[in-house]
Amino acid sequence: MTLFKMENRRNFGFSAENPTGTKGGGTRAKDCEKLSPCIQIQPGETVTLCDTDGPGMVTHMWFTGYVGHSFILRIYWENNEQPSVEAPFSAFFGCAYDENFSDRDGNYPVLNSAAMLVAPGRGFNSYFEMPFRKHCRITMENRGEKPETLFYMISGWYGEIPENSGYFHATYRQEHPVQKGRSYVILDGVHGKGCFAGVTLASGMNGHNTCWVEGEAKMYIDGDAYPTMNYTGTEDYFGGSYGFGNDIYLNRYQTFSGLYTGLYAILGDTKEMYNHQKRFMLYRWHVKDPVYFDEDFKMTIDNLGWTGPRYDDYTSVAYWYQTEPKPVPFTLPEDKELIME
Secondary structure, three states: OOOOOOOOOEEEEEEOOOOOOOOOOOOOOOOOOOOOOOEEEOOOOEEEEEEEEOOEEEEEEEEEEOOOOOEEEEEEEOOOOOOOEEEEHHHHOOOOOOOOOOOOOOOOOOEEOOOEEEEOOOEEEEOOOEEEOOEEEEEEEEOOOOOEEEEEEEEEEEOOOOOOOOEEEEEEEEEOOOOOOOOEEEEEEEEOOEEEEEEEEEEEOOOOOOOOEOOOEEEEEOOOOOOOEEOOOHHHHOOOOOHHHOOOOOOOOOOEEOOOEEEEEEEOOOOOOOOOOOEEEEEEEOOOOOEEEOOEEEEEEOOEEOOEEOOOEEEEEEEEEEOOOOOOOOOOOOHHHOOOO
16 A cells, blocks of 8 residues: 555546536535435436546446446447447446345355455445546446436546556456357457456356366467466366365355455355355456466366366456557347346
């Protein structure tokens, strides 16, 4: 932390009470009076939440209200027509199973990390630093069939950013189910110089769950024919071991949520050791171990169990930085295809 350093910066905060984010642009309400705490987004409507010139940096985003996948979050840098961030709202915050509001213990799932926070009850927070030089625009689209409510606060500062600053990117993928015998692609089609920053993964078991975490995470850097970064298993990549505790001693999966990695939520019946209806939500931030690339980057993960390849439902969002703002490399599925329950 460097809070003691006095910087030449000026804050901004975009919210329903201050939609222009301007200095002194907040509520004209009296003390203890609310005028505009939230907004309504109509079906098919896209609302601009933040539209501002730089240089500057987004440092925090908070949202609540409707928290489902029919909301699509997009971020555009430097007046580009194509977004560099595009993902269903809930999946972006690592909470892709957004129709399940309680975990196996009957509590709100809580993701408590350095980069993201999902707090009771469904307060979505991002602490990723997002610098921009000329312009930043953040939008929310409602692809659902009814009006939905959104509470939000997008904050940061104006001021000079380091010359070597990269632009934040995030993209969504899903395979429901994963093609059996083929690696699931988390990120591909990334070209240029950059840094891989992390991934969130939601996995839904199909068929009997005879241990689903044998799949290896692999990263291909700058034209690799074979991966440079080759992790030994799914639970190993996400910081755990031995089936997240299911294989030894307790014989049940155990959640954990650390600064940079975690299996933070287990959903579904847990009476059986390997219940086929379990759902898992995981995250891994490469904050202390960033993965750099100069030309291109690809990441895959196998869907593999003790008995061989599986066909589970995988949903992911990949996060990375690049020297130039690029369009997301994947196309979103239709809203009706985003079945996350």
